[in-house]
Amino acid sequence: MEMIQWKHLNRLSEVNSNQGIKFLHRAAAPGSHCPMHTALAALLRIEGVSSLVVGMAECGYYSRYVMNTPYGKQGELHYVYELDSNEVVFGCREGVKKAIKLMDKEGAKIIMMIITCIPALIGEDAKAIITELEEEITAKVLYVDAAHFKRNGYMSGYYQTLVQLADVLNDNSEKPEKTINLLGPSDSEELIMLKDIISKNHIAINEIDGNLSIEKLNKVTGGTINIVLTNKMLKYAKRIKEKFGIPFICLHDIYDVDEISAAYEKIFKALEIPSEIRYNKEFNAYKNEVISLIEQYKPAFENISYICASAELDVLPMSVYLSTLGIKPILLHIEEFDEDSIPWRDKLTARGMDPYVTYITDKSRNVDFDMEASMADKDILSFGYYKGLKSVSIISDKDINAMISLNGYQRTMLLLKLIIQCINQKQY
Template identity: 35%
Template sequence: MKELQHLKKLSGVKSNTGIKFLSPAVSPGCHCPMRMAALTAKDIGGLSSLLVGMPECTTHVRLFNPKPEGKHGELHWLYVLDQHEVVFGCRNGLIDALRKMDKAGAKAILLIATCIPELIGEDIEGIIQEVQPELSAPVTHVMLGQFKNFSYPPGYWKTMEALGSLMREQKNNPLQINVLGRNPKEKHIPLPPLFAKLERKGLSLRYLAPGAAFEDFQSAPDAAINLVVSPYTQPLAVRMEREFGVPFVSLHTLFSVESIDRAYKEIAEQFGFTWKDEFDEEREKALSLEKKAADELKGLRYIASLRAGMPLVLAGYLAGFGMEPLLLHMDEFYPEDKGHAKALLALGHIPYICRMVNLPAEYSILESLAPDICFGYLPPGGKTIPNMENMHHLYGKIGYGLTIEFLEQTLAVLDKDKISGKGGNNYGTASI
């Protein structure tokens, strides 16, 4: 198809730069990563931030974080580059600003560098190393020039990873678990059964995400294991294993009952117990749905649109049912996506990879692919493609419950739209 000629297929995508926009109609564009970084810092109690950028950057930040002081004495200051600094750098000014924040009582500081500091090659890390010995507050940084980070996820995952540099070695607590990626105040999202059962076995769970206190992050290296429930916190788990020896189990990437079985066994072995019948009912339901899906999904072709979570992970799972990915929207190519891509390619699937940011203008392209089903959001007028749109309802779910919810919704769409394994011919054929 002519509309897809500029895109790369999965085999040609190695990083974010390989993911092209689906169409030139990129309005309203995608979120600048600095926004997510500033919001993340604002929501971690005790963490201060210094955002360095042009007037438009700092003005934008104040729209969603209007106060320079946080609820617990945090400082959220803005450093506006002047004309001289845009050309010759801002080393002296940043050192002075960090000294003032330290004197004003900041406990820890995240320095957020936007486009211009990256473009001019400002040595932010060198500046921090120079001034750190005279500061009481530890300082870390994140580089978020949008010309390198094309959407909002890096603002979150790079900020979370940067917090690892503010952690210090701790005495191991054999009964402590970190849950990376769940807000401790997320009462509106039911606690996954796994966590409740771990607590009943006498284990302590510490939830680390925006909403937690900075002190909890500092104490995190004392844990026996990290349980990862979000792609935004996977890089932090990798860093903690490398620097502090804390092992991790990624739960957000698991859909198949077989992979969940292995993960739950690994967690139990870490603490010297075995699961008995705690998950039997949930597991049997998930197995039953997988058996049904194997019969009904075989041969179907699909696209993954916005809000489809980790599309490469999802594609790997669906490949087990004989489904074929035509095109996958990816907001971000995460560090771990290299492994997921390799696994999908080994199964013989080479879908187109793209970024969609204006679905109303791009829907006709999706329609011309003639998919049997779409996973993720479609515009309100998109009625011709059967759609499992409630992917956001999967947020916060892990384990067998995630598998059950996903397969129930998928099979319900097939039943509603009377879809069977017709491999794309049900809605016409497309040459790609």
């Protein structure tokens, strides 16, 4: 489907990095949160880790929207180092070193240095700063590159923070008892059933989501296996495998019932759960309903194209699955495109689907043309609000958030039901 209004955008096949993802409209207004914001939001929920934002006065000011106090509940320090005009030209290494020494003297045990745009632009070397301080302080210093110009949005601030924290965890990999780590939200009905099966086999469960601490993160290194339930935890799981040898299985990026079944089998085998107690009637009910929905609506699915305007969806894995049902993507908002995105890009384009890709900064002005006349009456639906499409064609952000809080058959079932709801309302 050719849309002249999107001609300035790249097709998915043309994209290899974030630099290939262009804004839907020429001016990025109002823009999005930067990685600094999300890194701080993550640290706010992790006990025992202090932070030092390194940047201009604007960065320091906006960082206080997240860290509204310089002192955490467990004695953490959340400070800002603002560059002066001289440091913008000649570098801020010496001043930052003094700031870190001060934080060390005041009792900080782990310090996450957050490098923002200007220090990154002038080439300030965070690794060198850390190396030079190793013999002078007792605190462990880590850093996150939160320069916004290197990213589309904000997600990298979260996963970079977790990846860096893996370097201060203790090695508990020789722990003899079986433990499963659930990385991400695990309170859906299907995950509760999974946890029940695991618990009945006397296997410990460590849930990593929400408020954390270094103590809780340390338990991850004693796990038998990590289960990735959100794309925000994928790079963390990879780093834990690299450092501590703990394997991981992904549930966050699969929708096909056979792939979900295979993933559950891998989990049960890794934990040595007997085959006769691996499933229950509810598990099979979810799976059978997905199969039934596909059989019933397959002809209708093949008439549908869609836009994804949601920042929360991990859109490429979902798009690959929908392509197997004949549902075609025409425009995708992509929050981050990196090395983990490339296999999904290749799978989707191999199926003959090559949508436009973009970064939407303001849903209230998605388009500067009459969407109602050009597209609103076509067989198009949208994941997330897209200006100009009728409400019957839009899967709301509220419904999307409900869907992405799920995993396994249950998530696929809700995804299909949301699409079917649009089909029935609009009568595609």
